[in-house]
Amino acid sequence: MLPRPQRLKPSSRAPGRLPAGLRQNQEGRVIKVGSKQMQRWLAVGLLLGAILIISLLVIVPLVNKGLELHEAKNNLVFKLQQYERILAGKDAVIANMNAIKEQYQERGLLNSQATGALASAEVQEFIKKTIADAGGQLSSTQALPLSTKNEFSRILVNVRMTGSSEVLRAVLHKIETSTPLIIINEIDIRPIRGVRNRTTHQIDQSNQLSINFQAVGFMRKQPA
Structure with missing residues (x-):
């Protein structure tokens, strides 16, 4: 006896329809939906990461240096004010010393x-x-x-x-x-x-x- 020919089951997919997540471009190629959008987000993430690294390597040291210079400036201003006060009292000190010497001399x-x-x-x-x-x-x-x-x-x-x-x-x-x-x-x-x-x-x-x-x-x- 000859074997019975098998019947092929008809496909449940409608003719011309692609699986979910795929689409056909103008050139007839099948591509994944959203792949370009993911690439854009990835590029944006890499750019932000590069900017962050540059900030840590360049901007942060510059900010720290600026703070150090500001503190050094404040210290210099404080010392200058001290010197000014000392110089302001110099004449009074000299006058007191001269008065003491005169008293010593007068009293023998x-x-x-x-x-x-x-x-x-x-x-x-x-x-x-x-x-x-x-x-x-x-x-x-x-x-x-x-x-x-x-x-x-x-x-x-x-x-x-x-x-x-x-x-x-x-x-x-x-x-x-x-x-x-x-x-x-x-x-x-x-x-x-x-x-x-x-x-x-x-x-x-x-x-x-x-x-x-x-x-x-x-x-x-x-x-x-």
Whole structure:
């Protein structure tokens, strides 16, 4: 027996109709619907991404640099204002210094000797006499180089002496109320060990003190 011929099922698609999502262009080619629109959106997205990258790489550093320059400008303006205030008060400071120097000179507080060596010798002689008058004993004096600051020179003399607390009190009072002005800058006081008694073989208490101090006088700055 001969095989029965199979029947072909008729297509459910209407003749001339394309599947969904496809269409035929003018040239007769079948293309996907919306593919060009997607390409446009993709191109726009790439452009925006490129603009964003350029902004991050170029614009942001420029903005940061501008902020730094603005801050530096504000700092310079602040410093300039400070300098202006200092300069504005310069005349007042100079006037005050001149007034102080005149007061020192009028009251005889500055040493009037012509040289630093003569001024140091005068201070040493005054201290030597002061210690002797108070009943103390001068061990040594040492004149140090002049220390100059601004318009004044300091006359420095190191002194070593011994004496009781009463002697020390009298010496310090005489020095610090003297004219020209002399002040005590540094002082070191140590008790002196007593001497052993030959009879009792005990160490007798001593009221003597070993005293080191620095006396400071002032004179006008010598011209160079």
